[in-house]
Amino acid sequence: MENKMEWWKQTSIYQIYPWSFQDSNGDGIGDLKGILRRLDEIQTLGVETIWFSPFYVSPGEDFGYDIADYTNIDPRFGTMADCEQLIREIHKRKMRVVLDMVMNHTSDKHPWFLESKSSTSNAKRDFYIWKKGTKKPPNNWISMVGKSGWNYDKGTEEYYYSNFLSFQPDLNYRNPRVKKTMFGVLDFWLKKGVDGFRLDIFNSIYKDESFRDNPFSLRFFPTPDNHDEAFFQKKQYNLNLPESFSFAKEVRKHISKYKQKPFLIGEVSGSDQVLKSFLGEKTDGLNLVFQFELIHFSYNADFFRKLLQKNEEIFPTPFTPTYVLGNHDQRRYIDRLGGDIRKAKLLVCFQFMARGVPIVYYGEEIGRKEGKLSNFFGKDPIAKLNRFVPLFLTKLLGIYINRDNCRLPMLWDDSQNAGFTNGKPWLPIETVQASDTVLGQKNDPNSLWKHYQTMFHIRKDFDVVRVGSLEIIHTEEPAILSFERRFKNKRLCVFLNFGKNQKDLNVDMKGKKIYAFGGADWDGKMMHLPEHSGIIIDLQFAKSSNK
Ligand code: NOJ
Numbered sequence: 001m002e003n004k005m006e007w008w009k010q011t012s013i014y015q016i017y018p019w020s021f022q023d024s025n026g027d028g029i030g031d032l033k034g035i036l037r038r039l040d041e042i043q044t045l046g047v048e049t050i051w052f053s054p055f056y057v058s059p060g061e062d063f064g065y066d067i068a069d070y071t072n073i074d075p076r077f078g079t080m081a082d083c084e085q086l087i088r089e090i091h092k093r094k095m096r097v098v099l100d101m102v103m104n105h106t107s108d109k110h111p112w113f114l115e116s117k118s119s120t121s122n123a124k125r126d127f128y129i130w131k132k133g134t135k136k137p138p139n140n141w142i143s144m145v146g147k148s149g150w151n152y153d154k155g156t157e158e159y160y161y162s163n164f165l166s167f168q169p170d171l172n173y174r175n176p177r178v179k180k181t182m183f184g185v186l187d188f189w190l191k192k193g194v195d196g197f198r199l200d201i202f203n204s205i206y207k208d209e210s211f212r213d214n215p216f217s218l219r220f221f222p223t224p225d226n227h228d229e230a231f232f233q234k235k236q237y238n239l240n241l242p243e244s245f246s247f248a249k250e251v252r253k254h255i256s257k258y259k260q261k262p263f264l265i266g267e268v269s270g271s272d273q274v275l276k277s278f279l280g281e282k283t284d285g286l287n288l289v290f291q292f293e294l295i296h297f298s299y300n301a302d303f304f305r306k307l308l309q310k311n312e313e314i315f316p317t318p319f320t321p322t323y324v325l326g327n328h329d330q331r332r333y334i335d336r337l338g339g340d341i342r343k344a345k346l347l348v349c350f351q352f353m354a355r356g357v358p359i360v361y362y363g364e365e366i367g368r369k370e371g372k373l374s375n376f377f378g379k380d381p382i383a384k385l386n387r388f389v390p391l392f393l394t395k396l397l398g399i400y401i402n403r404d405n406c407r408l409p410m411l412w413d414d415s416q417n418a419g420f421t422n423g424k425p426w427l428p429i430e431t432v433q434a435s436d437t438v439l440g441q442k443n444d445p446n447s448l449w450k451h452y453q454t455m456f457h458i459r460k461d462f463d464v465v466r467v468g469s470l471e472i473i474h475t476e477e478p479a480i481l482s483f484e485r486r487f488k489n490k491r492l493c494v495f496l497n498f499g500k501n502q503k504d505l506n507v508d509m510k511g512k513k514i515y516a517f518g519g520a521d522w523d524g525k526m527m528h529l530p531e532h533s534g535i536i537i538d539l540q541f542a543k544s545s546n547k
Contacts, residue, residue: 008263009320010466013359014047020409023421032078043093046456051098066107070185096195105168129161140213141238142231163204196263203268205244208237225292227269245277248285263287301481301498321356335370342532352455355470365452371405378402413439464490491539497529511539
């Protein structure tokens with residue numbers, strides 16, 4: 001890397017959901033040895049940083065987001081030795097490792113909680129948030145899943161608080177021992193060489209010290225980027241507290257002493273101002289936060305233009321935007337495009353060429369389809385909570401309930417169970433054609449996988465994409481999104497046609513086409529952009545080229 005910008009601002013992230021990536025022992029659940037077997041594939045794709053959803057010891061009621069031991073590997077995924085080998089092998093391939101860290105809550109089966117619950121005088125009682133009260137919850141706080149966050153414990157006749165599901169009790173960060181213990185957990189993994197953490201619902205870490213009631217709000221449905229007003233409540237006192245913003249800085253400071261220069265990426269939600277508060281005014285908070293606007297994109301140039309404009313205005317350098325099309329909690333983006341690969345290529349080109357960090361969820365690179373599993377039989381605890389809501393209604397309302405549907409196993413080839421397992425997969429696998437799989441797409445120059453591979457590699461090869469500034473280019477055609485990236489004497493231009501018709505533009509400049517898709521072309525003067533096509537041009541106006 002010949003520039004001075006921090007590595008994590010320049011990276012690309014690939015999320016692996018361990019349950020569904022690759023099984024190696026035939027139990028139908030993915031595991032660490034399976035992931036190890038696929039590392040070369042991931043490297044060939046061009047991935048730079050791998051983020052793993054949790055594989056710590058867990059009862060698995062929320063598939064690992066309910067941790068019962070932060071410093072051991074759940075036997076269903078393997079052993080600590082497997083994990084250490086995985087970290088080593090990732091580093092050997094010049095990639096980096098990010099672990100998911102659920103600091104907000106533990107499982108209710110965690111020994112800390114079992115102790116805490118055993119009596120009001122137990123030494124671990126204050127590890128969690130307990131309040132007196134019998135007939136009525138202590139206040140009106142609604143959790144992120146839409147019900148009272150207070151859970152009554154008959155044994156000690158008090159309520160404990162959970163901002164997500166009731167089997168995920170929230171830790172009490174006002175207790176210095178909790179902080180110290182959790183910093184110890186971070187140290188444990190940093191000493192094993194991990195390069196960063198994805199912080200689960202970090203906006204929920206602190207709650208109001210005096211437990212004031214939340215005010216009323218007219219909004220009912222939360223969105224991926226706004227949980228702070230939902231279920232008729234403005235969550236002023238149980239989400240996004242100023243203490244959580246300061247804590248972000250503390251965690252950053254704590255991890256910064258490690259030589260691998262690790263980073264933090266926070267799952268937070270709220271207004272741009274809230275996101276900025278987590279990042280810190282002096283960019284001294286969380287290194288990155290997920291920005292979820294692309295989760296509910298509108299497929300038109302204007303949407304993407306406005307998003308770029310917004311990010312340049314609100315998150316200018318040294319802030320680094322992130323671009324997320326999906327994750328293990330959201331409907332797969334390909335579904336929202338009606339499975340149209342041409343449109344997917346446009347979106348991905350936008351995601352990788354914009355200024356910021358692109359984050360890819362496993363399977364997006366092959367356009368892995370969304371499942372059609374009903375809410376009623378869902379394994380996902382959110383589906384269990386909303387069993388009787390029919391799938392079509394959730395689609396109609398634009399809400400997402402059964403997350404099993406975006407967590408279906410990876411499709412590697414067209415052998416039995418798509419090469420994922422020799423056993424019975426934990427979630428069903430549909431019948432697949434070779435062209436739905438990694439193997440099939442690797443051999444097809446026009447596949448989505450190849451497109452992703454090219455995108456990852458353009459980012460690697462062109463530092464102007466990783467570190468350059470961004471400027472929107474105004475063309476006569478509103479359906480065309482065009483922007484330019486600049487770094488020192490290097491310039492790179494992107495044209496994307498979101499319109500329904502071919503557009504021909506007069507683009508007379510000196511440069512070299514480095515990639516085109518969807519039939520786009522340019523002869524140095526005229527540019528032809530069929531619908532859903534795009535082109536990337538390296539502008540060689542200066543003596544040296546970009547490579
Ligand atoms: C957010 C995670 O992404 C989700 O999968 C999980 O269920 C909740 N946090 C609770 O940890």
